[in-house]
Amino acid sequence: MSLIVRVAARGDGVAEDGRHVPFAAPGDTLTDAGELVPGPHHQQPPCRHFPECGGCQLQHLDDEAYAAFVQDRVTSALDAQGLTAPVRPALLSPPNTRRRATLHFDKGLLGFAAEKSHAIVDMRECHILAPELLALVAPLRSLLQRLRPKRRADVHLTLTDQGPEVLVTGFAPGGLAAHEAITAFAQTHGVARFALDDGMGPETRWEPEPVTVTFAGTPVPFPPHGFLQATQEGEAALVAAVREAVGPARAVADLFAGLGTFALTLPAKVYAAEGARDAALALKSAANARQRPVFVEHRDLYRRPLTATELDRFDAVVLDPPRAGAREQAAALAACKVGAIAYVSCNPSSLARDAKTLTDGGWRIDWVQPVGQFRWSTHVELAARFSR
Numbered sequence: 089m090s091l092i093v094r095v096a097a098r099g100d101g102v103a104e105d106g107r108h109v110p111f112a113a114p115g116d117t118l119t120d121a122g123e124l125v126p127g128p129h130h131q132q133p134p135c136r137h138f139p140e141c142g143g144c145q146l147q148h149l150d151d152e153a154y155a156a157f158v159q160d161r162v163t164s165a166l167d168a169q170g171l172t173a174p175v176r177p178a179l180l181s182p183p184n185t186r187r188r189a190t191l192h193f194d195k196g197l198l199g200f201a202a203e204k205s206h207a208i209v210d211m212r213e214c215h216i217l218a219p220e221l222l223a224l225v226a227p228l229r230s231l232l233q234r235l236r237p238k239r240r241a242d243v244h245l246t247l248t249d250q251g252p253e254v255l256v257t258g259f260a261p262g263g264l265a266a267h268e269a270i271t272a273f274a275q276t277h278g279v280a281r282f283a284l285d286d287g288m289g290p291e292t293r294w295e296p297e298p299v300t301v302t303f304a305g306t307p308v309p310f311p312p313h314g315f316l317q318a319t320q321e322g323e324a325a326l327v328a329a330v331r332e333a334v335g336p337a338r339a340v341a342d343l344f345a346g347l348g349t350f351a352l353t354l355p356a357k358v359y360a361a362e363g364a365r366d367a368a369l370a371l372k373s374a375a376n377a378r379q380r381p382v383f384v385e386h387r388d389l390y391r392r393p394l395t396a397t398e399l400d401r402f403d404a405v406v407l408d409p410p411r412a413g414a415r416e417q418a419a420a421l422a423a424c425k426v427g428a429i430a431y432v433s434c435n436p437s438s439l440a441r442d443a444k445t446l447t448d449g450g451w452r453i454d455w456v457q458p459v460g461q462f463r464w465s466t467h468v469e470l471a472a473r474f475s476r
C-alpha cells in the first residue's frame with residue numbers, strides 16, 4: 089500500500105514510494121496490486137469530456153487539493169532555484185467563469201484539443217467556460233459546418249463589454265453567402281464582434297459598436313488578438329496583489345502592460361511599456377480619453393529592456409511578461425534602486441529563474457500569491473512582491 093502524497097506539475101499523483109499515478113488525488117491509496125482506492129480529496133469529475141479533453145487535467149481533485157496543487161507548483165518552482173518565500177494560499181476562480189478560450193474546428197468538430205493528441209474533443213458541455221461563451225459553441229459548430237474550412241481553424245472566444253467576440257484564425261471565407269451567414273449568426277447570437285484572420289491580419293465582418301474592455305471604469309478599445317486575464321476573479325486577485333505590492337508608490341512603471349489591466353487600476357502616475365502596437369495604441373487612446381495619468385510607450389522589452397538608470401526614475405515596477413519570462417529585464421531590475429517590484433507571471437518556472445536573478449542582485453521575495461484562474465488545469469499564475 090502506498091499513499092498518494094502530492095500532485096506533480098503535469099497532473100499525475102505521486103505516491104510515497106515515488107510512483108507516478110495518473111488521475112490520483114492526495115489521500116488516495118495505491119494497493120500492492122496497483123489498484124487506486126479514492127480518498128477524501130478525490131471528487132467525481134463534473135464533465136463527461138474529462139479526462140479526454142485537454143481543457144482540464146485535474147477535475148478529479150476537490151477544491152482543497154486543487155488549491156494545494158496550485159500553491160505547491162509555485163513553492164516547487166522556487167525550490168528548484170534554491171529559493172524560499174512565504175507562498176500564500178491559492179485564490180481559485182469559480183467554475184464557468186472563463187471569459188477567454190481558444191477552441192479548434194476540424195471535420196465538423198468544435199472543442200478543445202484532446203489532452204494527449206491533436207484530435208478535437210467535440211464540446212457538448214464545459215464547466216470552465218462562462219455561460220455566454222458556452223452558449224455560442226453549438227451554433228458556431230453549425231455555422232462552421234456550413235462554411236466548411238478546408239483545414240483546421242482556431243476559434244478564439246473573448247467576453248468583452250459588448251458581449252462575446254469571435255475571432256476565427258486559419259480561415260477567411262469570401263463571397264456573399266459566407267458573409268451573410270456570418271452576419272446572421274452574429275446578429276442572432278448577440279455577438280459583439282466577428283473577425284477572421286487567415287494570416288493576413290484580422291478582418292472584421294461584424295462589429296455594430298466598437299468593442300471594449302473596461303479597467304477601473306476606463307473602457308479600452310479591444311483589438312482582435314488582444315490580451316485579457318482569463319477570468320474576472322483572476323484579474324481582480326492579480327490587481328489586488330499588484331496594488332498591495334506597489335503600496336503608496338507615486339510613480340510606477342508597468343512593463344508588458346497590455347491593454348492596461350494594471351496601469352489603469354493603480355492610483356499613481358504610470359509609465360506603461362507594451363510590445364504589441366495595437367494594444368499600446370488602444371491603451372494610449374483610452375487613457376487620453378479619460379485623462380488618466382498613463383504615459384504609454386510602444387517598446388520591445390526583450391530587445392530593449394529598461395535600463396537600471398531608466399528604472400530608477402520610478403518608485404515601483406510592475407511586470408507581467410509572457411510565459412518565457414523577462415530574463416533581460418530582470419537583469420536590469422536586479423541592478424536598479426526602485427522601492428518594490430510586483431512580478432505577475434503565468435509560468436512559475438520562468439518567474440523562479442528571474443527571481444533568482446533578482447535575489448542574486450540583493451532583492452528578497454516578500455510574498456507570493458498563487459492564482460488559479462485556469463481552474464482544473466495545470467496552468468498556474470501568480471503575483472510576487474520583491475523589495476530590497
Ligand SMILES: C[S@@+](CC[C@H](N)C(=O)[O-])C[C@H]1O[C@@H](n2cnc3c(N)ncnc32)[C@H](O)[C@@H]1O
Pocket residue numbers: 315316317344345346347348349350361362363364367387388389390391408409410434
Ligand atoms: C501576460 S500579457 C500581460 C498583459 C497585461 N499586463 C495584462 O495583465 O492584461 C503579456 C504582454 O506582454 C506583451 N509582450 C510580449 N512580448 C513583448 C515584448 N517583447 N516587449 C514588450 N511587450 C511584450 C504582450 O503583447 C502582452 O500584452
